[in-house]
Amino acid sequence: MGKNKPSNKKIFWWVGGIFVLLIGGGLILRVTGVIGQNTGEIEVETATAKLKTITQLVSSSGRIQPEVEVIIRPDVSGEIIELSVKEGDFVKKGDLLVRIKPDIFQARIDELNAALLTQKARLEQTRASLIQAESAFRKNKELYDKDLISELEFTQIKSEYESQKASLKASEYQVESAQAQLRRAKEELDQTVIRAPQDGTVTGLDVEAGERVLGNTQMAGTEMMRISLLDKMEVLVEVNENDIVNVNLADTARIEVDAYPERRFNGIVTEIANSARTTGAGTNEQITNYQVKVRIVTPHNLAMSGTELRRTETSENVSESFAPNFKPGMSATVDVETETAVNVTSVPIQAVTIRDFSKDKASKEEGESASESADVLVVKEDIRKVVFVVENGKAVRKEVETGISDNSHIQILSGIDTGDEVVIGSYRTLSKTLNDGDAVKVSDQQIIALAH
Template structure:
């Protein structure tokens, strides 16, 4: 008797489980809807930004170098010192240049004495010529000697001026106020320099006026204008926002990895910083967001809501999986492979309680449908697009999941809302 009851319980439990499984399958077959997330089309502000990273650099930076080669005898400043105009920075060995200057001065003295002597001779010869005691030829000869002496004096004075200039440059002074940011030489080392190629001995920069130099892609640079407000984030100052304005846009591109698949064409942009922290240092890494456009009180949708389909895709009616021999995935592959080329259009899916058109769409317990609507977008922010036309305020657009938007949804597809 007990065994029979046990069998009855087992058979009954199995029947209940079978009924549950069959009911679940029937429900699944009847509900072919796709789970989606929605957001209402609202009015708001869209701010378009161009992001670029770079380094902080001083707006004004002066490199101190020598035009002549000499030994360094004195350095009067150290890195980090503030200097003013005319302050002595570096002194070079003067011995050879002092000797050369004295020699040039001696040449000037000799030329002056020679000119004085020839001048006296010329006066006597002119007097004798008036008395007709010498010939015209003799007068012309002494005149030529006088002109030669004058020119020799000029040459000697020019050489002296050059030597004095070289001597004065052995004492290098600050041409502008600023901070000594780098010293590249030590006392006792040779400062190698010439008029056309001189080594940098010291660098002075005005750290009160800084800029961020960034590289912007050629596709983004066309939207940037001088004076655009810029948000600046410095890596060394976390959670602190600084601001600046675009002060310079390069007219010539800089190309890297030329001739390869990684070739990149950028333009150098300079952003003058409005807030300069006293602890900023040249070379610090910074990230900029250049605000190129602001649209207020416009219709907006989430960025992820916008998708593309081949032209005419929005006319496809939602169907159950397996109702047609060629599925959406096969169509997508055909479109992407180029076998069936069509113009791509930008669109969004809105959710409403009835399908578009006269066709009856089955398999939806919730009574909601995704309707494809082509749209025209304007600028974009980090999270939203501006809608120029195609949508009305208050309509509910699908903003998730990514798989649903990019692949699963068709025009009139049955959908259900994500309850979470």
């Protein structure tokens, strides 16, 4: 008996230690809220619906390009003997750009001048023959009328006269043809000198003096350079088919250019394409876009408009005097303001979710026909937009009608009022967990009020 006493004492201490640990762990779990505080409430984040001005945006990315860009191609082929500009030069309408070697065209003019003189000489010779034939015709007609010559002889003389008249006409046409060829040759000679068709900046130069270029006779000639109006730039973007219906001519736009990350520029929609640009046709990745041109109305590239830029910059007016220098091909993002609603009831976009009301209907009908368990209830989906409003500690589901939205907020046309506390999170809670009538607890860290 005496040998068992130490063993029982050891067991007692082990049991006591385990009991103390259990009590301590329970207190810790209770303090941290893991146990003992489960009231069935769902923790949610809320925001207050308030009046706000919402501007619906259609966003897209694209490239900056000149509104007007003229591609210079030669009308005649030949060697460039003079190149009067370099890339970046500003030119006035009529300024000399390129001169093509004119020797072959000058030789052609000399040749055609000689041919024209030959045709004129033949014309005079034919005219003299006609005068002679006309005189013979008249004399023999008098003799024929007096029956002094035979009809056959008179017919031959008449035919000769008519033939000379036709020859004169042919000679006149040959002279006109030679003159036309000469005019064409002179025009080709003039085309060896290429001048600027408009004011602008040389934005691309693809040739050098001494190169040979092809004219536009039978195909597109050599592209020599481009002249652009850099003080009138636009952004070319592609808008998805789902958004293009909201974009209209003259819509205001805000433009962000990658080269100027801290600034936004004003724009206006000037052109909307009617034909679509489709990529991945016939596949699951098919995309249909429409090109939209947005003119940059903020003054820009003032030093490239052909006039001196006279401006004084001080610490008071630096931002006002700032004028960006855009270059063709720069990346830009455009936000087109398609519609604005002023002072309307708004909530964060994430507050609006969807629920299938057919499930409620199915549950109700299932309860009413519990005795007829063999029947199968078939109910069509009834998807509606809803917002959960916190009232007396419960989430009340309210069906809403929405209007336009911006990047963060959505307009509520009906269903809730300004001042209602709406549930905005978490996402999982809103999309799956939360139901009408659930008890909720508002998170102390997420109570958001929308500013005007």
